[in-house]
Amino acid sequence: MTVNFWGHEFKVNVVLGCLGGFLIAVVSSMFGFGGGPFMVPLMTVGLGLPMYVVVGSSLLAIFFNTMMGTARHYQFGNFDLTFFLIMFPAAILGGFIAPQIAKRVSPLTVKRIAVVGLALLALNLLGVY
Numbered sequence: 001m002t003v004n005f006w007g008h009e010f011k012v013n014v015v016l017g018c019l020g021g022f023l024i025a026v027v028s029s030m031f032g033f034g035g036g037p038f039m040v041p042l043m044t045v046g047l048g049l050p051m052y053v054v055v056g057s058s059l060l061a062i063f064f065n066t067m068m069g070t071a072r073h074y075q076f077g078n079f080d081l082t083f084f085l086i087m088f089p090a091a092i093l094g095g096f097i098a099p100q101i102a103k104r105v106s107p108l109t110v111k112r113i114a115v116v117g118l119a120l121l122a123l124n125l126l127g128v129y
Contacts (some may be wrong), residue, residue, distance in 0.1 A: 012047050020046055036062055038088055044111065051110040054104040059095060 001014045019040045028035035036058055043054040073079050102110050123129055 010049055010053070012049065016046050017042070034062070037121070040114065051114075052099045052105055055099055055102060056095075 001012050002009055007066060008019060021039065022074060024035040024038045024042065028038070039058055040054055043049045049057070070079070070084075
């Protein structure tokens with residue numbers, strides 16, 4: 001399948017995308033973690049999309065899940081309004097600024113930064129630091 005995005009054409013393997021997305025959703029649901037760190041490599045490496053397209057696609061994919069999770073946490077009383085009011089505008093602003101930066105930096109540099117971030121997250125989750 002060919003996808004047009006802002007005047008650029010990308011060839012995407014829809015079968016790989018659907019199968020990979022399904023498997024990531026099943027595994028992340030079974031073990032209780034977000035699928036974002038796995039969806040981004042699937043879309044960049046597996047589907048060959050540039051990072052500035054992947055970031056927006058990933059955010060859209062988790063938007064509805066995040067809204068439902070936020071609503072449920074609010075219902076159960078696990079919601080910090082002050083934290084939300086600080087983080088929400090920062091996330092919106094970052095969503096506008098980050099793709100502009102990613103378009104100006106080489107894709108390899110963006111991927112390297114993502115790898116470092118994921119490695120730090122993994123080390124933190126493993127209790128190394």
